[in-house]
Amino acid sequence: MTTIAVLGAGKIGEALLSGLIAAGRDAGDLLFTERHSERAAELTERYGITRVEVPEAAERADVLVVAVKPQDIEPLLDELAPLVGRDSLVVSLCAGLPTTLFEGRLPDRTPVVRVMPNTPMLVGEAMSAVSPGRHATPEHVETVTALLTSVGKVVEVPERQQDAVTALSGSGPAYFFYLVEAMIDAGILLGLPRSVAEQLIVQSAVGAARMLDEGRDHPVLLREAVTSPAGTTINGIRELEKHGVRAALLDAIEAARDRSVELGAPHRD
Numbered sequence: 001m002t003t004i005a006v007l008g009a010g011k012i013g014e015a016l017l018s019g020l021i022a023a024g025r026d027a028g029d030l031l032f033t034e035r036h037s038e039r040a041a042e043l044t045e046r047y048g049i050t051r052v053e054v055p056e057a058a059e060r061a062d063v064l065v066v067a068v069k070p071q072d073i074e075p076l077l078d079e080l081a082p083l084v085g086r087d088s089l090v091v092s093l094c095a096g097l098p099t100t101l102f103e104g105r106l107p108d109r110t111p112v113v114r115v116m117p118n119t120p121m122l123v124g125e126a127m128s129a130v131s132p133g134r135h136a137t138p139e140h141v142e143t144v145t146a147l148l149t150s151v152g153k154v155v156e157v158p159e160r161q162q163d164a165v166t167a168l169s170g171s172g173p174a175y176f177f178y179l180v181e182a183m184i185d186a187g188i189l190l191g192l193p194r195s196v197a198e199q200l201i202v203q204s205a206v207g208a209a210r211m212l213d214e215g216r217d218h219p220v221l222l223r224e225a226v227t228s229p230a231g232t233t234i235n236g237i238r239e240l241e242k243h244g245v246r247a248a249l250l251d252a253i254e255a256a257r258d259r260s261v262e263l264g265a266p267h268r269d
Contacts, residue, residue, distance in 0.1 A: 004147070005031040005061035007054065007076065009043055012093055013067035015121040019151030021047050022124055031057050058083035063143070066102075067093040070263045077105040084110055089140055091115055091147075095166050096263030099133030099159060111136040113144045116165045117152075118173050126152025127169045131159035163264070167256035175252065180205055 004020070006013045009032045017030060027048040034040040040051040058064065058080060068076055073094060084090065090102055090112045102112040112133035117126050128148045132141050141156065148154045157165060180201055187197025211222055227233045240246070 002063055002143070002147075003029050003031065003061045004063045004065060005033070005052070005057035006065045006067055007033045007057060007080075008066065008068035008072070009034040009039065010067060010069070011119060012117060012121070013065070014043060015119050015126070016065065016067065016093070016117070016151065017043070017047055017049060019121040019124055019126065020147075021049075023150035025150070031061060033057055054079050055083055058085070058088070062087070063089045063091060063147070065091045065093060070094050070096055073097060073101070073267075077102065081106055089113070089136075089143060091144055093117060095170060096163065096260045098264055098268055099131070099136075101264075101267040103133055103135065109135045111140045113140055114159060114162060115144065115148065116162055116170045117148065118170050120173060121151045124151050127172075128152060128154045129157045129162065129165040129169065130154060131157055131162055133159075163257050163260040166260040167253045170260075171253075171256045175249070176205070 004025075006017055009017065013032065017032060020030060021027060027050075030047075030049045031052050032040075032043065032049055033054055034043065034051055043049065044051055052060070054076070064080070064084070066073070066076065084106050086107070088110065090106065090110055092099065092102060092112060092114045093116075095116065097114075099112045099114050103110060106112075113136050114131045114133065115128055117128040120126050121128075126148065128151075130141060130144055130148070132138075145154045145156070183201045184194065184197045187200065188194055192200070208222075211217075212219060216222070217225075223237075227237065
């Protein structure tokens with residue numbers, strides 16, 4: 001069985017660990033590194049996974065999943081460089097960071113696969129995009145895809161598209177949560193108890209997502225099916241258009257893409 005070490009157990013690192021455990025992965029096949037002792041103890045108690053230091057992770061793991069913040073990558077790579085073995089596969093979950101950064105700092109021909117996941121990994125519904133580096137073989141991509149398929153869906157994209165993926169699906173859940181939060185507030189404004197408003201909106205979101213996932217119709221057709229002539233929905237949509245909600249979403253996603261590019265800029269060739 002493949003041993004996986006998650007280097008950096010922040011939100012997305014924990015999401016991967018949690019998702020793998022939920023998918024049936026043995027805790028004994030998982031390791032993690034974490035600088036803060038309280039946080040490490042919390043994760044060990046919650047999931048039964050062993051905390052290790054970076055050298056032990058590099059020695060024991062077949063797959064090293066790097067899940068630190070971009071600003072923390074340099075010292076980690078300095079530590080990893082003399083430790084990574086010839087057979088190790090490095091998987092980066094770091095937003096904005098190119099595979100060339102890892103390839104240039106780690107031993108020659110180290111296989112690197114770049115991944116942009118998202119936090120629904122916590123419930124086994126992640127959307128992850130994978131891009132192989134120069135030395136990653138189809139077999140390496142297959143290994144990473146199998147790993148991620150256990151916690152959601154996976155698509156392979158050219159690395160040049162990863163900044164767009166980061167903005168769209170990496171940040172995407174936050175946009176949905178933001179809209180749901182606003183709609184719950186609207187229900188309260190209209191006189192509904194918060195608990196009722198929340199139940200109405202969350203289940204509506206779940207049902208709408210399922211209809212989209214089943215691919216019955218294009219989103220436009222699904223929206224039109226709810227939009228009767230001179231009805232309530234078209235009046236609401238008119239207000240959304242009047243306030244530029246569609247344009248605001250486009251701008252928000254473009255801004256997130258630009259920030260991803262900015263994060264990776266200092267590390268590109």
